[in-house]
Amino acid sequence: MIKNWRKYVGPGPLIAAAFIGPGTVTVCSMAGVNFGYELLWALLLSVIATIILQEMAARIGLITQKSLPEVMRAEIQTKAARIFALGLVIVAIVAGNAAYEAGNLSGAVMGLEAFLPQKTTSALGGYFRPLPLLTGLVAWGLLLSGNYRQIEWFMIGVVLIMSGVFLITAMAGKPHLPTLLKGLVPSVRADNILTIVALIGTTVVPYNLFLHSSLVSRKWKSTTTLRYVRADIFIAVILGGLVSMAILVTGTLSTAKQVEIITDLSKSLTPIIGSFAPYFLGIGLFSAGITSSITAPLAGGLVICSCFGWSNTLSSPPMRWTFSGILLLGVIFASLEIKPIELIAMAQLANGILLPVLSTFILWMVNKPEIMGKYKNHLLANILGIAIWVITLILGCKSILSVIQNWSL
Structure with missing residues (x-):
C-alpha cells in the first residue's frame, strides 16, 4: 500500500484548494486583524461542518456512482420540484462561479504583483490589465489537457506550497500558545457575528459538494474503497483548515488595519519575517488564486453537464464550452475591472437558498436504505448532519438578507 500510495490519493486536495481562495x-486575515485569535473556534467549527457534509456527498457519489445533480435528476420524482432544484443549482453554481472567477483571478494576480508590478493599458476607452488574461490562460491550458489526474497532482503541489507559506509565516511570529488555545473557546458577540458567518461561509462551499x-x-x-475516500477528505479538509487558521494567526500578528492588497499585510509583517515578506505572501496568495x-x-x-445529462469528461465539447465560458467571463471582469455586482448578488441569493436545500437533499439521500444500503447514515451521523443543516440554514438566511439589504439601499 505504501509503495502504491498515489492510487489512494483522491480529489481531496482539489476540495481544499477550492475553499482556500x-x-x-x-476574510481570515481581517478576522485576525480585527479580533485576534478570538474566532479560531469558528474556523474549527467550519472544518468539522465541511468534513461532515463532504463525507456524505462523497459517500453518495461512491455508492451511486453518480454526481449529485445526476442523483437529483433520478431521485426527485415530481417534475416541478426537479426543475426547481436543478434550475437553482445552475443559477447558483454556474452564475456564481462565473462572477467569483474574477475574484479568483484578481487574487492570483495580486500575488504575482509582488514580483511583477502590473502595467495597466488603455483599451477602447477603458483600461486593460494583462495579468488576469495570462493567469486565465494557465488555468484554461490545464483544463484543456483533459486529464483529471494531472489537475489533481498540480493542485497537490500548489496546495503544499501554499500550506508551507502560511504555516511558516504563522510560526515565524511565535504566537502565544495559551492565548491561541483560548481562541478555540466559542465567543459570540454582536460585533463579531458577521465575521463568524463569513468564516464559516468561506469554508462550507456548495459547489465543493457537487465537485466532490x-x-x-x-x-x-x-x-471497499470507502475508507480511502474518507481518509482523503479528512486529511485534505483538516490541512485546509490549518492553513485558514494560519492565515488568521498571520493577520493577528500583523499591524495592518485593512487587507485589500498584499502590501497591506506584508508591510506590517516585515519586522517578523523580514524584507521578503511581500514575496512570501505573494506566493501564498497566487497559490490560493490559481x-x-x-x-x-x-x-x-x-454541474451543468450533469444537470443536462451531457458527458462531463474534460475532453467533451459541452464540458469544454462550459468551463471556457466561465473562465472567459472571469478574465473579462478581472481584466477590465468590471464589477459584476448584479451577477454576484443573484449568485448569493441562489446560494442562500441552495445551501440548506442541498443539505436537506444530502441528508435525505444518505438515509435511503434502497439507495445507500448498509452505507446509510447511523444515528450519530444524523445528529451531526442536522446540526450542520441548522448552520447552513443560518448561513443561507444571512446571504438572502444581505442581498435584500443591498438591493434596498
Missing part, C-alpha cells in the same frame, strides 16, 4: 485569505461527489464517482468504483481559478470553472462545467 483569495476570499478566504482576505462527481470526482469520487470517477476515481473510486468499489465500496487553484480556485481552476476549480471554479471545473465545478461549473461538471
Whole structure:
C-alpha cells in the first residue's frame, strides 16, 4: 500500500484548494486583524461542518456512482420540484462561479504583483490589465489537457506550497500558545457575528459538494474503497483548515488595519519575517488564486453537464464550452475591472437558498436504505448532519438578507 500510495490519493486536495481562495485569505486575515485569535473556534467549527457534509456527498457519489445533480435528476420524482432544484443549482453554481472567477483571478494576480508590478493599458476607452488574461490562460491550458489526474497532482503541489507559506509565516511570529488555545473557546458577540458567518461561509462551499461527489464517482468504483475516500477528505479538509487558521494567526500578528492588497499585510509583517515578506505572501496568495481559478470553472462545467445529462469528461465539447465560458467571463471582469455586482448578488441569493436545500437533499439521500444500503447514515451521523443543516440554514438566511439589504439601499 505504501509503495502504491498515489492510487489512494483522491480529489481531496482539489476540495481544499477550492475553499482556500483569495476570499478566504482576505476574510481570515481581517478576522485576525480585527479580533485576534478570538474566532479560531469558528474556523474549527467550519472544518468539522465541511468534513461532515463532504463525507456524505462523497459517500453518495461512491455508492451511486453518480454526481449529485445526476442523483437529483433520478431521485426527485415530481417534475416541478426537479426543475426547481436543478434550475437553482445552475443559477447558483454556474452564475456564481462565473462572477467569483474574477475574484479568483484578481487574487492570483495580486500575488504575482509582488514580483511583477502590473502595467495597466488603455483599451477602447477603458483600461486593460494583462495579468488576469495570462493567469486565465494557465488555468484554461490545464483544463484543456483533459486529464483529471494531472489537475489533481498540480493542485497537490500548489496546495503544499501554499500550506508551507502560511504555516511558516504563522510560526515565524511565535504566537502565544495559551492565548491561541483560548481562541478555540466559542465567543459570540454582536460585533463579531458577521465575521463568524463569513468564516464559516468561506469554508462550507456548495459547489465543493457537487465537485466532490462527481470526482469520487470517477476515481473510486468499489465500496471497499470507502475508507480511502474518507481518509482523503479528512486529511485534505483538516490541512485546509490549518492553513485558514494560519492565515488568521498571520493577520493577528500583523499591524495592518485593512487587507485589500498584499502590501497591506506584508508591510506590517516585515519586522517578523523580514524584507521578503511581500514575496512570501505573494506566493501564498497566487497559490490560493490559481487553484480556485481552476476549480471554479471545473465545478461549473461538471454541474451543468450533469444537470443536462451531457458527458462531463474534460475532453467533451459541452464540458469544454462550459468551463471556457466561465473562465472567459472571469478574465473579462478581472481584466477590465468590471464589477459584476448584479451577477454576484443573484449568485448569493441562489446560494442562500441552495445551501440548506442541498443539505436537506444530502441528508435525505444518505438515509435511503434502497439507495445507500448498509452505507446509510447511523444515528450519530444524523445528529451531526442536522446540526450542520441548522448552520447552513443560518448561513443561507444571512446571504438572502444581505442581498435584500443591498438591493434596498
